[in-house]
Amino acid sequence: MTRFGHTELPDEQERALRRAVRLAWLTIGFLVTAVTVVYVTMGSSQAMKAAWAEDLLSFIPPISFLVATHLASRPPSDTHPYGFHRAVGVGHVVASTALVTMGAFLVWDSGSGLLKAEHPPVGTMVVLGQPVWSGWLMIAAMVYTGIPPVLLGRAKLPLAEKLHDRVLFADADMNKADWMTAAGGIVGILGIGVGLWWADAVAALFISGSILHDGVRNMRVAVAALMDSRAMTVDGKDEHPLMGQVDAALGSLPWVDEVGSRVRDEGHVFHVESFVVPVEGHQVTLAELREARERAIRLDWKVQDMVVVPVEDLPARFLPGLGAAQDDDAPAGSPKGWDAPDRSR
Known part of the structure; x- marks a missing residue:
């Protein structure tokens, strides 16, 4: 029987956990290829650099999920009488902090490039003996890195809800939105191709802003949970039923x-x-x-x-x-409706 600490998982959650672990490993394997492809083709494009940085950051949520799941399975001990469930919250904070840090850096880097009016060169490469505009290779790389994450994200979302796992949910949410990164990168590259030098920097800003937004949103939910806020749904939007x-x-x-x-x-x-x-x-x-x-x-x-x-x-x-069943100033054991003395005078 699979457990989270002393909690035995029902059959449905046990199957969901096994599938989520497989998807996490599949995501890591895909990201290895995606990071390599984007690095080889990115050239001097700011949008491609931002997309490459996002792909690197995408390693953090699935790795955090795997580590947190392993730790959460440990039973409570003398030093951790509540168990190791908080590993999920720690992993969520780590992932969101990395997103905020890198997102802020990329916003600054892309914005400074736009203000300096940098013109990224996109030349040609020889492929199988034929000269090819590098922009087409970049676009092909963006298509490759944009489609699989969307499918992986859609597969992870229902599993995150069944397991009530916020690290997995954050990973799925980022994956599902990766098509926007790919689309932004493609627009920036095509903009360079038609002579709009600023399109690349604008696309990079769009991607960087998306990274920063994801990080801030996830950090807010993660920190609130670690500070013992009331139980919320896995997306952190509503009170848990x-x-x-x-x-x-x-x-x-x-x-x-x-x-x-x-x-x-x-x-x-x-x-x-x-x-x-x-x-x-x-x-x-x-x-x-x-x-x-x-x-x-x-x-x-x-x-x-x-x-x-x-x-x-x-x-x-x-x-x-x-509500005010008892005033905060009421002594212990005071009856309902007890009124605190007026200290305004």
Whole structure:
């Protein structure tokens, strides 16, 4: 049985993981050829240099995914009692930092070339004894490097959602958008061919801006997750529906009056702390707490690391999303509706 830490993967997720690993290795193999082809044909074109740099950066997400997946499979230890799930978040930060750094450098490099009005020469090469304009070879290289990543990205996206893996999602998102890099490079090369020297630098700026945008977007999501933001969907855009589902499952128990949970994303799995208020006069038993936990765990494979805490009132300090059930200045154990003294005078 394949695991993430102590969490056993269901059959569907296990198959998704195996396929994702194969696609990651396939991506690395393709990138080796792509980087070589672009390097051989790029000449002095700024757009080709930017595309080559992006291909080099594209190694980072699949390698990070493979390393993070290996580390996340380790069981918790004395020094890491929560397991090694955060390896996914670390890999996401590493990948996004590389994108931001290289994107910013390429924007500066391409922009300075445009301001200096540099005219990149595109000459001819001898292929099989025949002189060929180098631009056609560059365009062929862009077509080669633009199509396979799109197919790989579309194959990875559903797997990233099934595994809740943000490194794999970032990799898939970058792959899916690689056609824009190829298209920008082709436009820049054709612009040089018709005498528009600035088209190459503009295309390079477009590619560089795309790299920088991807990096900033991924870094924002990665840093937020490492800072224990509430659990979000794999794309980082929406609150994860499991948060509401856990509360609904616990709230349906006959002995539960109110429930509130805080859920953080550990990488592939979630860490859940659920506070439950029993109905008045009910004494909660250990069997009921175990039943509550098991009911929540059955909702989804990602819910494993979970505690259920019976409380007299929902602690607003720990559940700010519930509203003002209790003011932040309220002493521990104060009743609902407690009003803090007015200190404005």
